[in-house]
Amino acid sequence: MAIASIPARVLQNFNLKEDSLVAPIGSGHIHQTFLISDTEKYVLQRVNSNVFTKPEVIATNNRTAANYLAKNFPAYLFPTTIASQSGAELVYDDQGFPWRLYPLIENTITVDFVTSTTEAYEAAAGFGRLTKNLNEIDCSLFQPTLDRFHDLDWRYQQFETELAQASEQVRKEVADEIDQVKLYKYLVAEYNQLIESGALKERITHNDTKINNILFDKDSPKAVCIIDLDTLMPGYFIYDLGDLVRTCVSPVSEEEADISKIEFRRPIYDALLTGYLSEMKATMTQEELLAIPFAGKMMTYIMALRFLADYLRGNTYYHISYADQNKVRARNQLHLLKILSQAI
Numbered sequence: 073m074a075i076a077s078i079p080a081r082v083l084q085n086f087n088l089k090e091d092s093l094v095a096p097i098g099s100g101h102i103h104q105t106f107l108i109s110d111t112e113k114y115v116l117q118r119v120n121s122n123v124f125t126k127p128e129v130i131a132t133n134n135r136t137a138a139n140y141l142a143k144n145f146p147a148y149l150f151p152t153t154i155a156s157q158s159g160a161e162l163v164y165d166d167q168g169f170p171w172r173l174y175p176l177i178e179n180t181i182t183v184d185f186v187t188s189t190t191e192a193y194e195a196a197a198g199f200g201r202l203t204k205n206l207n208e209i210d211c212s213l214f215q216p217t218l219d220r221f222h223d224l225d226w227r228y229q230q231f232e233t234e235l236a237q238a239s240e241q242v243r244k245e246v247a248d249e250i251d252q253v254k255l256y257k258y259l260v261a262e263y264n265q266l267i268e269s270g271a272l273k274e275r276i277t278h279n280d281t282k283i284n285n286i287l288f289d290k291d292s293p294k295a296v297c298i299i300d301l302d303t304l305m306p307g308y309f310i311y312d313l314g315d316l317v318r319t320c321v322s323p324v325s326e327e328e329a330d331i332s333k334i335e336f337r338r339p340i341y342d343a344l345l346t347g348y349l350s351e352m353k354a355t356m357t358q359e360e361l362l363a364i365p366f367a368g369k370m371m372t373y374i375m376a377l378r379f380l381a382d383y384l385r386g387n388t389y390y391h392i393s394y395a396d397q398n399k400v401r402a403r404n405q406l407h408l409l410k411i412l413s414q415a416i
């Protein structure tokens with residue numbers, strides 16, 4: 073995207089030169105993110121406030137976590153925004169979109185595919201460390217930034233609503249995926265049972281632990297820092313471990329159209345569990361440990377439901393670059409779910 077798309081007043085408010093070098097960065101589906109090379113390097117992001125309708129809640133949650141971590145774990149690197157001239161964390165443009173600025177964390181890279189067990193271990197330990205460091209914080213200090221974000225029961229209902237409202241034509245286009253999604257409805261009952269029984273402790277979780285939301289050292293597979301903290305809020309460990317499993321066990325990503333390339337790599341799965349537990353085990357209950365095999369299946373299912381629901385509603389939520397992309401993603405996730413269900 074050209075520099076013209078960053079409003080001048082946003083740059084001015086953040087004390088950035090209007091002729092700074094700007095390049096799009098990252099592969100997120102929701103926001104627009106730019107690398108700015110001024111005297112220093114920054115990451116400037118336009119928050120998608122159609123999705124995140126309460127951006128101030130994100131800012132408050134992050135500040136709460138940052139203050140707590142700075143006090144209790146001063147060596148822990150947690151990304152925090154740079155305030156604008158007027159001391160604000162968010163600068164609004166004329167269209168009402170909030171923008172925020174971060175320092176670039178140098179000498180780091182993101183990866184879209186896990187290629188080694190070390191990388192899997194490191195990523196999982198990295199996300200585990202965040203929740204572990206926040207283990208003693210009062211969860212009631214945090215508000216949900218997106219209501220019922222990983223509530224599987226609600227996501228299933230949303231899918232049913234979209235299905236009921238979709239045209240006959242659209243329903244036909246994804247008839248196979250609809251049938252498959254229904255086959256796994258038993259996971260919703262398992263989820264409800266798990267939540268209602270109180271087996272899982274409420275924790276501060278990241279809730280978007282896909283592999284490209286962690287920065288690795290550019291020269292070694294060391295996890296340096298967790299990014300994309302929009303959904304840092306109360307949740308359950310299955311959400312974080314589950315999304316790691318979903319995005320790491322297969323050698324191809326959720327975007328892969330050729331489902332024959334999707335695989336369950338057991339050594340990677342084992343490394344994820346070992347990495348996550350290396351940080352988290354001491355804080356986890358016996359009941360939580362028993363729920364581990366459910367995590368990956370649940371999060372893969374929720375993404376299949378969400379991609380399919382978005383296709384049915386006409387692709388209004390996830391950014392797409394070709395017409396069938398959400399259908400491809402849903403098919404991909406359903407295939408991964410099938411494989412996971414056989415393996416774990």
Ligand code: GN1
Pocket residue numbers: 099100101102103123280282285300303326375
């Ligand atoms: C979205 O923005 P991004 O790409 O980090 C989504 C996640 C999904 C993910 C699937 C707020 O995350 O829940 O797992 O796409 N985030 C939101 O790629 O909906």
Ligand code: MG
Pocket residue numbers: 100102280300302
């Ligand atoms: Mg995100």
